[in-house]
Amino acid sequence: MAEMPFSFYLINGLVVLVLLGLSGLVSGSEVAFFSFSHNQIKEFTASADLKEQRISRLLHHPKRLLATILILNNLINIFIVTISTFATWQIVGPQGKQGLTIVILTSAITILIIFFGEIIPKVYANHNGTAFAKLTSSLLLISYKFFKPISWFLMSVTGLIERRMEKKGYNLSVEEINQALEISVEKEEVSEEEKGILKGIVNFGTLSVKQVMKSRIDITAIDRETHFHELMNQVNKTGYSRIPIFTETVDKVDGILYIKDLLPHIGEEEDFAWQELLRPAFFVPESKKIDDLFKDFQEKQVHIAVVIDEYGGTSGLITMEDVIEEIVGEINDEFDDDSDVAYNKLDNQTFIFEGKTSLNDFCKITDSDITLFDTVKGESESLGGLVLEMNTKLPSAGEKIRFLHFVFTVVAVDQRRIKRLRVYINSDKSNVAGFED
Template sequence: MEDSIIEPEPYFLILTQLNSVPAIVYPIFFIILILLLLSALISGSEVAFFSLSPQQVHKCESSQRSNDIRIAKLLSNPKLLLATILILNNLVNVALITLATFASWEMFGRNAEQKTLFFLNAFITPAIIFFGEISPKVYATEKNLLFARFTSGMLLVATSLFKPFSWLLMSLSSLLEKRLERKGYEVSMTELNEAVEMTTTVNKDKEILKGIVSFSSKTVKQVMQSRIDITAFEIEDNFHQLLDEVNKTSYSRIPIYQDTIDKIEGILYVKELLPFVEQDENFNWQNLIKRDTFFVPESKKIDELLKDFQQMRVHMAIIVDEYGGTSGLITMEDIIEEIVGEINDEFDDEEDLGYKKIDNRTYTFEGKMSLNDFYKVLNIDSTEFTEAKGESESVGGLLLELFSKLPTAGEKIEFKNYVFTAISVDKKRIKRVRVFIKDENINAISNQ
C-alpha cells in the first residue's frame, strides 16, 4: 500500500476553515489596535522631535505653552529622549506580536504553526510596518511640531518611568562609541587630496577644496609672517617720524613695541591718524594705540584662530613662542588665503609675493618664504618634503636641513625631483634660493 502524501493547505483557505472566532479574541484584537496606534505615535515622535529646526526649538524654549515647555525639556537631553523612544517602541511591538500570536492560537489551535505564521506574516507584520512605522513617520515629517506637541506629555512620563533602563542603554552606547573611536579608520590628508584630484577637474576649484581639506590641520606657525618680516614701530617715535614710517608702508594695522619687538604694546590703526595729520611732532599719538592685543601660541590651529577672530572682531594676532617672545604675526587675510589662494591687488607682482618664475621648471624664492606658500606656488603636496624639512617652516629652513649647514652662495643640492641652489646667503641666513624641477611632467603651475 502506497503512503499517502499530505500536501500543505493553501494559505488563502486557512481563514475559510475557521468556523467561529472565540469570544476572548475580540478584546485581544481591540488591545492590538490600541498598541498599533501607540506604536504609530512613538515611531512618529522620533521623526517629529529630531526633525525640528533650530528656529522651532528656540520657539518652544521661549514659549509659555505647556506642551512647548515639555518639548524643550525633552530636547535638553536628546540621548535620553532617543533611548526612551527606542525602549517604548520595542516594548509595544513585542507586546503586539505576543498578543497576535496568542489570538492566533485561540483561533487555530496551539499546534497550527503554519496557520499562525500565515496570520502573523499576512496581517500583523504589514500592519506594524505600514500603520505603525511608515504612515506616522511620513505625517510626522510634514507636521513635526504638531506631532511633537501631541506626544510630548506621553514621552515626558515615559522618560521618568524608564529612566533606569534608558541610562543603561546610553551607557552601553557610550562604551561602544568610545571603542569605535579608538578603532576607527582615519583618512589621511594624502588620501583626501587624492580624492579631490580624482573628483575635480577645474584647477581653481581643486585648489580651494585642497585648502579646505588641510585647513584644520595647519598651525599658525605654518601660515604666519615670521618675526623678521614684521613691520612694527617704536613707541618712543615722535609723530613726524611715525607719519614718515607709515607713508613707507601699505599696512592698515601696525604693531607698536617698546624697546624690542618682543614687547608689543598694542596695535595702531592707521585710519585713526587721519584726523591728526596736521599736528606737530609733539602730538601724543600713543593714545591712539589699541592696547588689547591678541596673542596666540605657535601651536594654535588656524581654524580655531579664525573663529576667535570672528568672535572678538579682530583681524590681527601676534604669535608668541614658548618663552613669550614674538615669533610672528598673522592676519585674517593670511588665514583666508589658505583656502582661496593668494589675494593680490593691482600693485602686487611675483617678487612682492616672495618668488619669481623664470620658466616652467625654474623658480627663485625668498629664503623667508613659508613652505606652505612654496608648496602652493609649485602646486605640490606638502608630504613631499616631510622627511626633509624637520622643524623648519620656511624655504631657507628647508635648505639648512638639506645641507645640514649654512651653504655658500652658488652651492647646490638635489632632493628627489628638485635641484636647490643657494643664490644669496649672509652670515646668518639663506636669503634667496633657486629651484629647478628636473622632471618636465611635474605638476608645476604654468600660469601665475
C-alpha cells in the same frame, strides 16, 4: 475554530489605535527632547515648573533616555503588529487566504505606523518642542525607570562594540586623503583652482601658525614713541590697514593700530596722542593650529594676531587673510604689488624663490609633498631655513645643495640669511643623479 464575538475585534481595534497614539507620542518625544539647546536645558533646571524639571532630569543622561525611547517605541510597534495579525488570523481562519491577507495587513500597518506613528508626530514636535516634551515627560520618566536594566545592558553592549571598532578602526592620514583626492580629480573635470581649494580644505587642520605666519624679520611695526606726523608718513608707505605698535623692541607689542581709527585725526598737530587709539593685541603661540585660530578670529572679531615663541618673544604676525589663503589661494588687494612676487617660474622645472618663502607655499607652488622634507627640515619653516638645515652652515652665492630630485642653488645671500634661491626639480624622480646645473 469558534467565531469570536464582535466585541473582541472592537477591543483589538481600540487597543491598536491607543498603541498607535502612544507610538506617535514616543516618536515625537525623541525630536522634542533632543532639540533643546544647552541654555534651554539650564533654564529647565532652574525652573519651578515640575514638568520642566522632569525634562531636565531626563536629559541629564541623554544616551539612556534615547535608549529608553527606542526600547519603548519598538515594543509598542511590535504589539501593534502582533495584535493586528492575531485579530486578522481569527477573521480569516486557518483555511483562508492567509498569505495575501498578511501582505495587505503588513502594508496597511506599516503605512499607519510611518504616518501616524513617525512623520506626523515628529513634524508637530519639531514646531512645538517644549509643549510636546512636557506632554510626554511623565510617560518617559516611568519608562526610564522601568527599562533601566535593559537600557543599561544595551548601552554596555553598544559601548563594548564601539571600543572594539575604535581599536580595529582605520584612520586615514592626510597624505592618504590627498592621494585619494588626486585619483578622484583625475576622473572628473576639475580645474587647478578647484583642486587647490580641495587640497587646502584637507590640509587646513594640520597646519600650525608657525607654518603660515609672516616671520619676525618681515614684520612692519612702529615704535610707540614715534611722533604723529612721522607715524602718518610710515602708515602711508606701508599701505597696511593694521600695524603693530611696540615699545623699545618688537618683542614688546603694546597693541594694534587700526588705520581707520586714525582717519578722523589726519589734521591733528605733531603732539597728538595717537597712542590712545591703540587696540589690544591678540597673542597666539606658534604651535596653534590655524583651524583653531580661524575660530578665535571669528569669536573675538579680530583679523590679526601677534605670534609668540616659547620664551614670550615676538615670532611673527598672522592675519585672517593668511589663514583664508591656505584654502582659496593667494588673495590680492589694492595694496598688493604684482611685480614683487615671492617667486618666478622660469620653466616647468626651474623656479626662483625668496629665501623667506614658507615651505608650505613652496610645496603648493611646485606641487611637491611637504612630507619629503620632514627628515631634513628640523625646526625650519622657510625655504632658506631648509637649505641652512641641510648645509649646516650659511652657503655662499652659487653654491648648490642637492636633496632627492631637488637642486637648490643660492642666488643671493647676506651675512645672516639666504635671500634668494634657484630651485631645479627633476621631472624624472627615479633618476636623481641626472640633474642639470
